[in-house]
């Protein structure tokens with residue numbers, strides 16, 4: 300790659316809508332807020348969905364008219380650098396929040412233990428940021444926010460905050476109900492559920 304800096308922007312799953320947004324200058328650079336312009340495509344990728352479904356994506360790329368950074372527009376069904384769909388990873392994190400280990404989760408989801416171990420080991424490093432982010436979102440979204448009580452597990456608290464924020468967003472905007480809570484979560488936190496800084500590959 301020639302570009303020194305490549306970012307990622309999590310976008311709608313509907314490619315036609317994203318293309319319209321891009322061409323009408325309605326997508327903003329996550330780094331500086333300037334308008335993004337079409338800039339080719341990223342490399343194709345395959346993602347594992349629910350029940351072994353396979354999804355093929357060819358993410359659009361966009362270049363910022365302000366800072367010049369190139370961004371990969373990643374559909375919210377996926378998270379950066381992960382082969383599994385956001386909803387699948389989220390389902391695993393929800394089971395982990397109930398105190399289950401990676402072997403149990405892997406068996407329940409029908410995935411390799413090593414794959415699940417990767418998420419379950421990584422998420423605790425992000426959990427406090429995720430909890431804080433979605434607690435703030437919940438308070439902003441709900442008319443009478445009920446912040447989940449803290450438990451003994453930061454991981455479980457982070458999952459509870461995501462669930463509560465998604466519910467509040469669904470009450471406010473009906474369209475959010477059609478989006479799985481972990482796709483919602485990935486988009487709201489700019490893809491950084493498992494990784495700190497978003498990276499497109």
Ligand SMILES: [Zn+2]
Nearest residue numbers: 328331363366
């Ligand atoms: Zn920019």
